Amino acid sequence: MVIRRLPIFFVLDVSESMVGDSHARLEEGLGRVVMHLRTDPYALETAFLSVIVFAGKAKTLQPLTELVDFNAPALPVGGGTALGAALDHLMNELDASVVRSSADRKGDWRPIVFLMTDGHPTDDAAPAIRRWQERWRGRAHLVAISVGDAADARLLAGFADDVLILEDVGEAGFAGCIKWITQSISANSRPMEGGSGEFRPTELGAALTKFDVGKGPPPGSRIDDRFAVFTGRCQRSRAPYLLKFEQIASGPTAGRFEPAGGYTLAESFFELSDASAPAATLSDRDLTDYPPCPNCGSLYSLSKCSCGQVHCTDGPGVYTCPWCAVTSTYETTESLSFDRGRG
């Protein structure tokens, strides 16, 4: 007997805004999905998993792999939220790997896609969404999950079969979301009478709510502007880092940005970033303070070279820029402006 596969695709946003707890919880959660599914004989028999990540670009971390051989990959981080590129990449993978039914062969079950994102797209997703509507709507079941409340749920509702909001991005919320994903895959792995291939919904737990287009925020409103991120390099180790700032909502410093964390990055950050993406600028007068260099602890983590790039220094003096290798004298100034990463 030929086993009909149930292809499961995870399409995960690994943009800068996910850096920190959300990123770690997602990575850990993916491992938990796999661990639980391995105890389910039906899932073991039919489920095949693939992991695609996207930031400024999209990349397959794991091609469609049988559950028993699947290892949850470590998730990289990149700059940007290229939803259109992610959808295109997903469709290329679906086209290449999903077996369609023919006269003498039963193909794969209807694929299930779990797309998780936490921000507004930084590319034009419209052509990819059209392609999805024409080619895959009705042939795959796509669940879009907004991590936090900053994703464009209205846009997601334009192509996803379900749009779910994960409001609590703390540990309990993520655990609930992961549990629901696991249960959904389990439920859809059961033998299907007649084999219509319709997605079988599983009751949502407390962590997820269904997005209601009627009750959502008005089109065009966005709140992911409340974060600003800067990518720098450590002048000592050359290793890249990311400084994250959050806009202050109220009080005498409202509108300015305060440090929300500093993180070391892998070089793979640049592979997943789109260097051509537009960036807004922000002056250092908009910042209340900055976190130290996450690599060496230097307090001057936002020194700017004439090449436009950010790196750390030990204060005023002569340094070699780890980006462009030019050596020059650095002074303190009150009015630097920076390209503000979009995330």
Ligand SMILES: [Zn+2]
């Ligand atoms: Zn440093």
Ligand SMILES: [Zn+2]
């Ligand atoms: Zn430079």
